[in-house]
Amino acid sequence: MSETLLKINNVTKVFGTHVVLKDIDLDIVKGEVVCIIGPSGSGKSTLLRCINFIAPPDQGEIIFEGKTWKRFHSRFNIFANRKYEGELPRLRSEIGMVFQHFNVFPHMTAVENVMLGLTKVRKEGRAKAREIAEQSLIQVGLGDKLNQYPEKLSGGQKQRVAIARALALNPKVMLFDEVTSSLDPELVSGILDEIRRLAKDGMTMVIVTHEMNFAFQVANRIVFMDEGRIVTMGTPDEIRNTTDPRARAFLSSILG
Amino acid sequence: MSNSQPFFDFAPIWQSRVLLIEGFGIAMFSAVAGIILAIILGLIIALMRLSRFKILRGFAFIYTQLFRGVPLYVLILWIYFGLVYAVGIDIPRIPSGIIALALLNSGYLSETFRSGILAVSNGQREAGQALGLKGWQVARYIILPQAGRIVIPPTGNQFIDAIKDSAILSIIGVPELMKVAQEQANLFYRPFEFYTVAGLLYLVAVLIVSRGITALENRFAKYSRKSGSSENSVVTTATTDASH
Ligand SMILES: Nc1ncnc2c1ncn2[C@@H]1O[C@H](COP(=O)(O)OP(=O)(O)O)[C@@H](O)[C@H]1O
Ligand SMILES: [Mg+2]
Numbered sequence: 001m002s003e004t005l006l007k008i009n010n011v012t013k014v015f016g017t018h019v020v021l022k023d024i025d026l027d028i029v030k031g032e033v034v035c036i037i038g039p040s041g042s043g044k045s046t047l048l049r050c051i052n053f054i055a056p057p058d059q060g061e062i063i064f065e066g067k068t069w070k071r072f073h074s075r076f077n078i079f080a081n082r083k084y085e086g087e088l089p090r091l092r093s094e095i096g097m098v099f100q101h102f103n104v105f106p107h108m109t110a111v112e113n114v115m116l117g118l119t120k121v122r123k124e125g126r127a128k129a130r131e132i133a134e135q136s137l138i139q140v141g142l143g144d145k146l147n148q149y150p151e152k153l154s155g156g157q158k159q160r161v162a163i164a165r166a167l168a169l170n171p172k173v174m175l176f177d178e179v180t181s182s183l184d185p186e187l188v189s190g191i192l193d194e195i196r197r198l199a200k201d202g203m204t205m206v207i208v209t210h211e212m213n214f215a216f217q218v219a220n221r222i223v224f225m226d227e228g229r230i231v232t233m234g235t236p237d238e239i240r241n242t243t244d245p246r247a248r249a250f251l252s253s254i255l256g
Numbered sequence: 257m258s259n260s261q262p263f264f265d266f267a268p269i270w271q272s273r274v275l276l277i278e279g280f281g282i283a284m285f286s287a288v289a290g291i292i293l294a295i296i297l298g299l300i301i302a303l304m305r306l307s308r309f310k311i312l313r314g315f316a317f318i319y320t321q322l323f324r325g326v327p328l329y330v331l332i333l334w335i336y337f338g339l340v341y342a343v344g345i346d347i348p349r350i351p352s353g354i355i356a357l358a359l360l361n362s363g364y365l366s367e368t369f370r371s372g373i374l375a376v377s378n379g380q381r382e383a384g385q386a387l388g389l390k391g392w393q394v395a396r397y398i399i400l401p402q403a404g405r406i407v408i409p410p411t412g413n414q415f416i417d418a419i420k421d422s423a424i425l426s427i428i429g430v431p432e433l434m435k436v437a438q439e440q441a442n443l444f445y446r447p448f449e450f451y452t453v454a455g456l457l458y459l460v461a462v463l464i465v466s467r468g469i470t471a472l473e474n475r476f477a478k479y480s481r482k483s484g485s486s487e488n489s490v491v492t493t494a495t496t497d498a499s500h
Contacts, residue, residue, distance in 0.1 A: 054382050086390075093388025103383035107401050116397060117387040162383075169387065 002029040005204055006173055011050050011060035013043070013228075020046050022228045024060070028173070028206060033199050035215040036208045038225035039250060044208040045100075047225070048175045051206070052095045053088050064091060065172070093121045096166030100178040102158040104150045104165070110137055111146040114165045122169060136168040137161070140194055156187030163194055173204040180211060212255055216240065224250065268444035269453050272436070279436030280457050286350060286432060287419040290357025294418070295411065297358060298365030305370050316366065323363030328424050332356040336428040353425035353432075357418050365414055372407035373399060405476045412469030416462050423458070433457060 006028040013021040021043045028034055036044045049055035051062055053069065061070035069091055072080045105113050114133035118124045124132065137146055140160040150158050159179055166174060176195065180188040192214050198205065199218050209215055215222055216236040223233040224247045232244045242248060269276070304316035323331070336352040339345040347355065376399050384394035426435035433454050441450035 049382075052386060054385055089385075089388040089390050091388075092386055095386070097383075097386040099379060099383065101379055103377075103379040105380065105383070105398055105402075107405065117389070120393050120397065121388040165387070 002031075004028070005030045005032075005065065006051065006206075007063035008047075008051065009061045009063060011047070011057040011062070013046055013050055013055060014058050020228050021050065021057070024050075024228075024230060026223065026230065026233075028204060030204055031202045032220045033203075033205045033207065033218055034221050034223060035219040036206065036223045036225060037210070037212070037215060037250070037254075038231075042225045043228040044225055045177050048097070048177050048206060048208060051175060052092045052097060054092075054097075062091075064094065089121070093117070093169055094172045096169065096171035096174040098159070098162050098166055098174070098176050098179045100181050102150075102155070102162050102182075104153075104158050104161050106150050109147045109149055110142060110153070110161045110164075113150070113161050114168045117165065117169050132168055133164070136164040139167070140164045141190075154187065155183045156190055159183065159187075159191050160194065163191075167198075173206065174198065176205065176207040176209070178208050178210065180209070210254065212251070226250070264452075265446055265449055268440065268446050269449055272440040272444075272450075275436045275440065276433065276453065276457070279431060279433035280461075282350065282430065283422045283425075283432040283434070283458075284419070284461060286354050286357060286425055286430070287415070287422045289354045290422070291361060291415045291418045293354065293358035294361035294365050294414070297362035298369050301362060301366035302369035302373060305366065306373060320363050320366050323359045324367075326360075328356060328360050328421055329427065331360055332424060332428055349425075349428050349430045352428060353422070353430050356425075357421060360421070361414050361418055365411060368407050368410045368414070369403065372403040375406050376402045408469065408473050408476065412465065412472075415469075416465055419461050419465065420458060 004027050008024055008026040008028075011021055011024040012019065024047060026034070036047065038044055046055055050057045053062070053071075056071045058071070061068050063069070069084075069088075072084060104110075105116070108116065111130065111133045114136050115126070115129045118129035118132055119126060122129075134143075134146055137143060137160075140163055142157060142160050142164065145153060145157060145161075150161065153161065163179075179195075180191050183191065188211070192211065195205070195207065195214075196218055207215070207219070216239075219236055221233060222236055222239040224231050224239065224242075224244070226246050232239070232242055232247050234242070239247065239251075242251070301316045301319055304312040305320070307313055307316075326334075332353060335347060335356050336349065339347060380398050380402065381394055384398040389397070422432060423434040425432050426438065429435065437450040437454040441447040444450070
C-alpha cells in the first residue's frame with residue numbers, strides 16, 4: 001500500500017561538542033504530510049538540513065527512494081568523499097526546500113530566481129525554463145511580478161518566489177522550515193494556503209512550524225522534538241491528547 | 257623667482273607635450289595592467305583563503321601578509337634588480353613595475369574579496385545547494401555576483417591608489433609621467449611647472465576613474481545591497497586579520 005519515500009535512519013548530528021540531533025529515526029511515506037514541532041533549539045531545522053545534506057549527518061543515513069546516502073568517515077578516503085559530495089546535488093535536486101528567511105537571490109528577478117535551477121540543474125533550454133518558471137510563479141499568484149527584483153517584493157511575495165523556485169524542479173518531497181515565522185501576521189495565511197494546496201495535490205512534505213492549528217489540520221502525522229530527540233509522534237488527535245509531559249507543556253505554552 | 261620670467265611658464269610644458277602624454281600613457285597602462293592582474297590574483301588568493309584545504313589557506317595567508325607588508329618601493333627594486341642578482345631572471349622595466357603593482361594590490365584585494373564573499377549570507381549558499389547546484393555553480397551564479405557588487409567601491413579605491421602608486425615606477429627608470437616630469441623639469445629648470453602639470457594629470461585620471469566607478473555602482477544598483485548580505489558585515493579595503 002503506502003510506499004516509504006524517505007527514511008531517516010539513526011541520524012546524529014554534532015556541532016563541536018554539542019549533540020544537536022541524537023539517534024533520530026523517521027520514515028516518511030509517499031504523499032504524507034509530517035509536521036515537526038518543538039521548542040526553539042530542539043534541532044528541527046538541523047533535522048531538515050540533514051535530510052538534504054546541507055548539514056551532513058555525523059552518523060546514520062538517509063535512504064531516499066531506496067538509495068542510501070551517508071558520509072564516509074575515513075578522512076583519508078579522499079576519492080570516496082569527493083565522489084559522494086559530487087553526487088549530493090542529484091539528491092538535493094529531488095528535494096525542495098523553503099526557508100524561514102526566504103533566501104531568494106536578490107540579484108535576480110523573480111523569474112530568474114526560478115529559472116536558475118531549471119537551466120543549471122535540470123539543463124532546460126532558456127525558453128523552456130522561462131515557460132516553466134512563469135507557470136510556476138503564476139501558480140503561487142505572482143503572475144504580475146515575474147520581472148521584479150526581490151527588493152520590490154513583500155515578505156509574502158518573496159516566500160512565494162522561494163516556493164515557486166523549489167516547485168519548478170518538480171521535487172519528490174518538500175521541506176518547509178518555519179516558512180511563516182518572519183512574515184507579517186496578515187501574510188501568514190496566504191502562505192499556509194499554498195502549502196494546503198500542495199497537500200491536496202498529494203505532495204510529500206516535512207513541515208517545521210509553530211502554527212499549531214495549521215499543523216493539526218494539514219498533518220497526517222505530528223512529530224514532537226525536544227533536545228535533539230523525537231520525544232513522541234502520532235496523528236493530530238493523538239498529539240492533541242498526548243500524555244507526554246514535555247509535549248503537553250509545549251502545547252499548552254503555544255496554544256495558551 | 258626671477259622677475260624676468262612668468263610665474264607659470266607654459267612654453268616648456270608645450271614643448272614637452274608629446275613626452276608628457278607618452279609618460280601619462282605608460283603610467284595609465286601600468287596601473288590598468290597592474291590592477292587587472294591584481295584582481296585576478298586577488299580573487300584566486302581569496303578563494304584559496306576560503307578553501308577547506310589547510311595548505312592553500314596557509315599559502316594564501318602568507319601571500320597576503322607578505323605583499324601587504326612590503327613597501328612598493330622595496331618590491332619594485334627587488335623584482336627588477338633582485339631577481340636578476342638572485343636567480344638570473346631578467347624582467348624588463350615596465351613588466352617589472354606592473355608585476356610589483358599587481359602583487360601589492362592583489363594582497364589588499366584578496367582581503368577585500370574575502371570579506372565581500374563572506375558578506376553574502378550563508379542562507380544564499382544553502383538555497384543554491386538546496387536547488388541541487390554544484391559547489392562551483394553556487395559560487396559562480398549566487399555568491400560571486402553578490403560579492404562583486406559589494407566589492408566594487410573598495411576595488412575602485414584600490415585602482416585609484418594604483419594610479420598614484422605608478423609614479424614609483426620612475427625609480428627603475430620606467431619612462432612614466434613622473435620620470436618624464438623629473439627629466440624635463442631638470443632640462444628646463446622649471447620644476448614648479450612640470451610637477452604641477454604632472455599632479456593635475458594624475459588628478460584628472462583619478463577623477464575620471466571615480467566617475468566610472470560610480471557609474472558601475474549605479475549599474476549594479478538595480479537590487480538592494482542589504483537584502484543579499486548579512487546586516488552586520490562591514491567591508492573595508494584592508495581588513496587586517498591574523499587570527500585565521
Ligand atoms: N551551524 C551551527 N553551528 C553550531 N551550532 C548550531 C548550528 N546550527 C544549529 N546549531 C545549534 O543546534 C541547536 C539546534 O538548532 P536548530 O536545529 O536550529 O533548532 P530549531 O530549528 O529547533 O530551533 C541549537 O542549539 C543551535 O544553537
Ligand atoms: Mg529552526
